[in-house]
Amino acid sequence: xxxxxxxxxxxxxxxxxxxxxxxxxxxxxxxxxxxxxxxxxxxxxxxxxxxxxxxxxxxxxxxxxxxxxxxxxxxxxxxxxxxxxxxxxxxxxxxxxxxxxxxxxxxxxxxxxxxxxxxxxxxxxxxxxxxxxxxxxxxxxxxxxxxxxxxxxxxxxxxxxxxxxxxxxxxxxxxxxxxxxxxxxxxxxxxxxxxxxxxxxxxxxxxxxxxxxxxxxxxxxxxxxxxxxxxxxxxxxxxxxxxxxxxxxxxxxxxxxxxxxxxxxxxxxxxxxxxxxxxxxxxxxxxxxxxxxxxxxxxxxxxxxxxxxxxxxxxxxxxxxxxxxxxxxxxxxxxxxxxxxxxxxxxxxxxxxxxxxxxxxxxxxxxxxxxxxxxxxxxxxxxxxxx
Numbered sequence: 001x002x003x004x005x006x007x008x009x010x011x012x013x014x015x016x017x018x019x020x021x022x023x024x025x026x027x028x029x030x031x032x033x034x035x036x037x038x039x040x041x042x043x044x045x046x047x048x049x050x051x052x053x054x055x056x057x058x059x060x061x062x063x064x065x066x067x068x069x070x071x072x073x074x075x076x077x078x079x080x081x082x083x084x085x086x087x088x089x090x091x092x093x094x095x096x097x098x099x100x101x102x103x104x105x106x107x108x109x110x111x112x113x114x115x116x117x118x119x120x121x122x123x124x125x126x127x128x129x130x131x132x133x134x135x136x137x138x139x140x141x142x143x144x145x146x147x148x149x150x151x152x153x154x155x156x157x158x159x160x161x162x163x164x165x166x167x168x169x170x171x172x173x174x175x176x177x178x179x180x181x182x183x184x185x186x187x188x189x190x191x192x193x194x195x196x197x198x199x200x201x202x203x204x205x206x207x208x209x210x211x212x213x214x215x216x217x218x219x220x221x222x223x224x225x226x227x228x229x230x231x232x233x234x235x236x237x238x239x240x241x242x243x244x245x246x247x248x249x250x251x252x253x254x255x256x257x258x259x260x261x262x263x264x265x266x267x268x269x270x271x272x273x274x275x276x277x278x279x280x281x282x283x284x285x286x287x288x289x290x291x292x293x294x295x296x297x298x299x300x301x302x303x304x305x306x307x308x309x310x311x312x313x314x315x316x317x318x319x320x321x322x323x324x325x326x327x328x329x330x331x332x333x334x335x336x337x338x339x340x341x342x343x344x345x346x347x348x349x350x351x352x353x354x355x356x357x358x359x360x361x362x363x364x365x366x367x368x369x370x371x372x373x374x375x376x377x378x379x380x381x382x383x384x385x386x387x
Contacts, residue, residue, distance in 0.1 A: 016218075016233035017263065017272050021367035027352035034348035035355040036341065038279050040257050041156050041189025041210040043132060046070030047341055048274070048356060049327065050259065052284035053136035053158060054302055055079040056094075056295025059087070060122055064131035065292060065323055074134045074158055074282075075122060076302065077149070078141045082119050083112040087294070094314070095296035102314050103304075110305035114141075116148045123152035136160050139177040150187050156210075158191045162224050162303065162311070163216060165195070166203045183208030194261055196237035201244035201258070211257045213282065214241045218263025224303065224311045234263050235276050235364075242277025242360070266336030267343025274344070274359045275351075285315070286337055290323040334384050 002010040038048045051058050051066055053074035058066075059081060066073035075081060080090050090109055097105045119135075126133040135149060136158035149157055159179070166179050183190045192204045193213020204212050214237050217225035225231045232240075241258050249255045257279035264270055264283040273281050288299035297319045301312025321332050329339030336343060353359035371385060378386030 014233045014236035015366065017235055017269050018371055019233075019366060019368050020235050020272055020276075020364050021370045022272060022275050022347070022351060023363035023365055024350055025352045025362065029349050029352055029354060031342075031345040031349035033354065034345040036344055036348070038257060038356055040072075040191070040259075040280070043155065043189075045072055045280075047327070048280035048344075049270070049340060050074060050134075050280060050282040051287040052261070052282050053077075053079075053160065054284045054288070054299065055081065055091075056299045057284045057288045057293055059294040060125045060129075060131075062287070062290075062292055062294065062323070063126045063134070064129040066327075067126075067131040069324070069327055071327060072132060072134055072156075073287075074136045074156075075126070077119055077122075077135050077137045077145060078114060079302075080109065081122055082114045083110070085118065091294055091296060094300070095298050103310055106300070106305035106310075106314075107307050111307070114145070116145060119145055119148050120152040123149065123154050127153055132156070134158065139164065139179075142182060143177045146182065146186060154188055156189055156191060157186060158193070158213070160193050160213060160302070162228075163194065163230070164192055164204070165200055166207050179204070179209075180207040183210075191259070193259070195241065196232040198240045198244045201241040202248060205244070205248045205254075205256045209256060211259055212241060212245070213259050213261040214238050214278070215260060215262035215282075227309065227311045234260060235272065238273055238276040238278050245277070245279075267340050267347070268336055270340055270344055271347040271359075272364075274356055275362050275364055277360050279356060285317050286326060286340070287323070289317045289320045289337070290326050291319055291321065292323045293319075335387050336385075 005011050037046050047070045049071045051073040053076040058073040058075050063073040063075055080087050084090050123133045133154045134156040135154050138161050142159045189210035191211035192209040194215050196216050201212050217231035218234050238260050245258045259280045259282050260273040260278040261282040270281050285299045288295050298314050299317045300314040304310055304312030325338050329342045331338035348359050351362045375385050378384045
């Protein structure tokens, strides 16, 4: 039911992950029997989790290690990995600068031109170590570097922007990227995003997307919602986009995965995203906390270094454990930020879901007190869910 904001405007209620809860059914199963596998662009993965294409999260080493663990890491082709041959001193500067000097430093560092030879080198480094070479660029970057990406042998190409659409209007002097043509001509699968609505999801799938990223502004380091006022809470956005996926499948027989991107911090967040209809999730800050992550315990958004309108910030996420502990356990923390796979499997077992398709069908209730009910001592003592 629409809510009346004023005489000239009504609005639909939307829900975030903190406002919902998952309801157990009549069946449970041993978590070992829960099948978390999924497929994107013809590539099978055992774990439906992707590390975001952010410079503090994924470098060549992280991409390779995530691939070996059964997950996926996406390399940002417009970040420092393709601007500097030696990234170590650059990452040191980002980690050491004070808050007041951060934006100016980022704008300076990211003014260094992107080098096509480094794009090829990074892709080949990932492939040479047996990793899946998943890479990301903006629509403008895809137009400029798409050919080099394909020639270098990348496996997946993510085209990402704050909002992406097939109906982009540009000045006469600018030729916008034709997403349908690009997907058609690229010899590798192309994943498109980000979006938050049913109609745009259908448009992107009809354009040839091998996957669609859902989420505008929920990321820990993203400030787009504050700067632009744009976004839809993730629970509603995922459910709407998943409905488009299901309708597209009925119409075409093609199943295109929907990937929840951003705003995920705990295992519970991951579980609720799948329950709302996502086939997989993409997250940055949880992986940025790994010892192997390139950010030295810091995490920043892709739009942070914009020379015109920065829409991200640097957050100190700390280093809490190895990538193995964060992704597969055993957990060393009690707040849901370690062993994401174990959390998903245990939740599926509790809910009686044998696979991700069954997990997408579990009952969801509106539960604004889910994270606070009975947690007075944890909150007061800053333990567990009260951290």
